Amino acid sequence: MNQTKRFFILILTVFAVHGEDKRLTPDEALAKLMEGNDRFVHAKLLHPDESPLRREETVLQQNPFAVVLGCSDSRTPPTTLFDQGIGDIFSVRVAGNVVGPIEMESIIYSAIYTGASIFVVLGHENCGAVTATLQKHTRYIPLIAAMIKQNLDGYINIEGLSLEGAIKKNALAVVSTIKQNKEINNYILSGRLKVVAAYYHLGSGEVEILEEEREES
C-alpha cells in the first residue's frame, strides 16, 4: 500500500475515533475481554482484527482497549486466550508477571498514549516463577524471585500458602503496586481506568477475575 493511501486510512481512522468517542469504559473493556475468553474456552473463536485492512489501519497508530501484564509462559498468550487481534491488547510480559521500574514504564506509557481502559494483571496456574520462589530454587531468577517474595511477605503464613494461593496473591499485590503510581491512580479516580487481577486456568482456558485484596491486620 502506498503512503498516500495509508495516510488516507489514517485520516479516516482518526476522524472515526474523534467523531464518536470509541474509548470503551473500563467495565465495557473488561466485558469485551471476558466475552473473548468465553469464546476461547468454548472453542468458538472469532479471531477478530486480523485482516489485512486491520494491519494497514494500525501501521501508524494503535488504540488498544486493554493492557495485560502477564507471565512470559508460552501457555499464556493474552491475545489468544482473550480471542482478540492486532492492536487490541497492549501486552507486557515477564516471568511471574511482576512489576519493576521497566514494566511500570511500559504500563504508564500505555495508559497515557493509548486508549486502554482496563489493565489486567494475569497470573496463571502452575506458574514456574512462583513455584521456584516457594521452593527456593531461585538461582537463575534471583531478581524476579525477590519481587515475588516481597509480594507474598505481607501474608502471615507464606509456608502455608498453596501454589494457587501464592500465584493469586502475587497478582493481587502487583495490582496494588500499579495502583500506587500517581498517573495511574489519577486515571482510576477519574473513572477512565480499572486495574484488576486475574488467574488463568491452563487446562480449561478460563480466566478468573480475582477479588480486590483486603488489608491484612
Ligand SMILES: [Zn+2]
Ligand atoms: Zn508463569
